[in-house]
Amino acid sequence: DAxxxxxxxxxxxxxxxxxxxxxxxxxxxxxxxxxxQVLGQxxxxxxxxxxxxxxxxxxxxxxxxxxxxxxxxxELNVNALLxxxxxxxxxASSFPGQGLYEQYFGPGTRLTVT
Amino acid sequence: TQLLEQSPQFxxxxxxxxxxxxxxxSSVFSxxxxxxxxxGEGPVLLVTVVTGGEVKKLKRLTFQFGDAxxxxxxxxxxxxxxxxxxxxxxxxxxxxxxxFGKGTTLSVSS
Numbered sequence: 001d002a003x004x005x006x007x008x009x010x011x012x013x014x015x016x017x018x019x020x021x022x023x024x025x026x027x028x029x030x031x032x033x034x035x036x037q038v039l040g041q042x043x044x045x046x047x048x049x050x051x052x053x054x055x056x057x058x059x060x061x062x063x064x065x066x067x068x069x070x071x072x073x074x075e076l077n078v079n080a081l082l083x084x085x086x087x088x089x090x091x092a093s094s095f096p097g098q099g100l101y102e103q104y105f106g107p108g109t110r111l112t113v114t
Numbered sequence: 115t116q117l118l119e120q121s122p123q124f125x126x127x128x129x130x131x132x133x134x135x136x137x138x139x140s141s142v143f144s145x146x147x148x149x150x151x152x153x154g155e156g157p158v159l160l161v162t163v164v165t166g167g168e169v170k171k172l173k174r175l176t177f178q179f180g181d182a183x184x185x186x187x188x189x190x191x192x193x194x195x196x197x198x199x200x201x202x203x204x205x206x207x208x209x210x211x212x213x214f215g216k217g218t219t220l221s222v223s224s
Contacts, residue, residue: 004156033211042120042202042214043157056211090156092212102147103212105156 002027004093004106012112013081021076021109025093031055032074033103034066035090043090049074078111086113117141118205120215127193127222135188135218137203144206146186148177151200151217193222 005024013019025032031050035043045058049068068074072093078085088110092103119138127133137146145164149157161170163179163186170177174197176189186203200219204212 035212035214040216042204042217043212045211045213048211058211092156102159102162104159105149107154107156110154 006106010110018079023091024073029093029095031094033092034076037088081113118215125220129224138185142183147204149202195222198222
């Protein structure tokens, strides 16, 4: 079975631009979460979506937004990019209902802001 | 916000040595997970511990959840070069978000 897929793999943007990152969850998983991982740090929670509704939001500015589609895929949008937004953006899918919220991560999108 | 502190931050050992990585918090977590991440890839789930005092073994890896569910440890026996990577602990917060520690970078040389 295919794991979590993310696109693009790498992305270079200029300060002030906008970016959209995409994620497809494991088949059957209905929840998608987004994390930001800065070099040398652990992943930091941005959003969780379940059944197209936002279920959780981390401590990120309103420049960050996301949505989930009927097929459970998801997009993360970041507006007005800053140099500090450079990071690995991870998507994880899970199947809530099993009680443990074990999350399965994709390979990430490496965003570089210049 | 609950925080998870991992130690040590870096560990460099020879093949065949044993090691322990610690994950500590002042808060109680309903469950705690350990992940391993290799450069350029996403974290891969190793284990989930739920019950205080729980011990789980995965081949040469032993995971323990503290009795009070505030801390956890990962012990690797006879480390191999293939164990090299970033080890992350993560606790479930408010039922929706995983709170990660900063990780322990392990390097095993042959």
